[in-house]
Amino acid sequence: MIVRTFKSSRGFTLIELAVTVAIIGLLAGIAVPTADLVSQRNKEHDLRLSLREIRKSIDAYKQAYDDGRMTKTVGETGYPPSLRILVEGVPDAKSPAKAKMYFLRRIPRDPMSIDTESAPEQTWGLRSYESAPDSPSEGKDVFDVYSKSTGKALNGVPYREW
Numbered sequence: 001m002i003v004r005t006f007k008s009s010r011g012f013t014l015i016e017l018a019v020t021v022a023i024i025g026l027l028a029g030i031a032v033p034t035a036d037l038v039s040q041r042n043k044e045h046d047l048r049l050s051l052r053e054i055r056k057s058i059d060a061y062k063q064a065y066d067d068g069r070m071t072k073t074v075g076e077t078g079y080p081p082s083l084r085i086l087v088e089g090v091p092d093a094k095s096p097a098k099a100k101m102y103f104l105r106r107i108p109r110d111p112m113s114i115d116t117e118s119a120p121e122q123t124w125g126l127r128s129y130e131s132a133p134d135s136p137s138e139g140k141d142v143f144d145v146y147s148k149s150t151g152k153a154l155n156g157v158p159y160r161e162w
Contacts, residue, residue, distance in 0.1 A: 043111045050108040054145050057086045057103040077129040079141040083121040112149035112159050
């Protein structure tokens with residue numbers, strides 16, 4: 001006489017599956033906000049570096065103008081007329097060969113800008129030398145740059161005020 005025993009089926013019970021799905025959901029709920037926070041910190045870091053790079057190049061342009069390395073014109077402030085000129089370069093007045101002086105390799109894009117179609121120089125807000133600090137406006141030169149973003153940083157300061 002042959003006795004057959006039924007093996008219990010191997011697999012997961014419904015309770016085990018429900019607990020597993022709940023644990024995965026809990027971990028995902030913790031990981032997504034943390035990933036968003038890390039992403040925002042990285043963008044803020046990029047914004048800080050981009051602003052520093054552009055502002056240093058504007059200051060270098062002004063210093064070259066003050067040192068007489070560019071042709072001075074009455075009524076000019078000595079600041080660049082556009083961000084593009086920092087990349088395209090200007091002739092060095094002290095160079096016999098009139099070699100160009102370059103102040104930026106490329107214009108960085110504002111990392112907080114949602115506009116991905118425009119040229120990088122169009123993602124920045126420009127402040128002319130003649131405009132007030134509390135209400136920056138464009139003019140015939142570029143004295144400073146700022147982010148056009150309406151958002152706030154993790155520390156609560158609006159990006160426009162950086």
